Amino acid sequence: MTFTEMTPRRQEQMMAFDRLLTIMDELREQCPWDRKQTLDSLRHLTIEETYELSDAILENDLPEIRKELGDIQLHLVFYAKIASETGQFDMADVLNGICDKLIRRHPHIYGDANGSRVVAETEEQVKANWEQLKLKEGNKSVLGGVPGSLPALVKAMRIQEKARGAGFDWDEKEQVWQKVEEEMQEFKAEFNADTQAVIDQQRAEGEFGDLLFSLVNYARFIDINPETALERTNKKFIKRFQYIEQQARARGKSLSDMTLAEMDVYWNEAKKEA
Known part of the structure; x- marks a missing residue:
């Protein structure tokens, strides 16, 4: 044209x-x-x-x-x-x-190298074809395309998406939730939250990472973007916390002058404002 x-x-x-x-x-x-x-x-x-x-x-x-x-x-x-x-x-x-x-990468639209149209009628088929094509182009691993510098939460989501594209995934969300509960129990087993007992920090960190990874997996199954969800919660917390600061200043106080109970009053007000 x-x-x-x-x-x-x-x-x-x-x-x-x-x-x-x-x-x-x-x-x-x-x-x-x-x-x-x-x-x-x-x-x-x-x-x-x-x-x-x-x-x-x-x-x-x-x-x-x-x-x-x-x-x-x-x-x-x-x-x-x-x-x-x-x-x-x-x-x-x-x-x-x-x-x-x-x-x-869209042979279902433009045809493949032989001019044949590849069948891909669903999003999952498109993703699976995409990963196979990337391997043919020289990628040594399905996960090779995940940038190492990605933030950990985003990286976990991308790793899981790519594994799913290769057929490595749970069948039902109920199975994923069972995994979440399993990881929660393993995390809790590393310490007793009701005591001050010394814990193995490295083991607890590993179990906490497993728990987060399983939660990201479940979020994916119910169509929630965990990065977006966490960022919206961050913004919500910032807005409510700044409301407490504003109310403290309006009364000639600083946060260090206030008790937690006083701050909780303004926190609940902020929740109503939202």
Whole structure:
């Protein structure tokens, strides 16, 4: 499809992307800060922008999502620009690469290497095909695609999803809940919560990790994203705790001046406010 054959809106999209590429070229040539940046120097900034996008999504703040998407898009263009200066790759290589991979990984839409359409009528079939294709492309393990630097909770979820794609999973959620209860008992067996007895910290930590992993597994079976659930609880706690702080300041007090019972009164008020 040529540019003139595109819909007016698609033309606007293409022109907007070209505008960003042009601005990136100009900044790289003329701005001291932009000239100084490297792949490494941008890395932590990109991570920060990704978390800001995540926050905006959790808040369902569409104007903020739009802004954060722009920031991340800038970073993607920036990385490609830096790589193009040493002849490694440019934005066309990046985009064509992902397009080729999407076509290759969706043989149920585009056909396989032999031109045959692969059957995948459910989400689970698509995931299973995806993992098999990745192994054919050179991945030595189904779990090889899980980034080592992922936060532990997200990593646990991705590990379990990939194992399921390879057919290694429980059949029923009741089985998963039994595993949760089993891990809870094993964790409790490491210490008696009613006493001050010294516990084996390493063993208790291991059992606690097993318990968390099983809870993540159960969350997946009932379609709850554990990362999202925990972050929403974090935000809820922050909001309620800050309410206590506000009420304390309004009465000329600091939290250190208040008893736990006093703070509990404001905590319960905060729960009603929500």
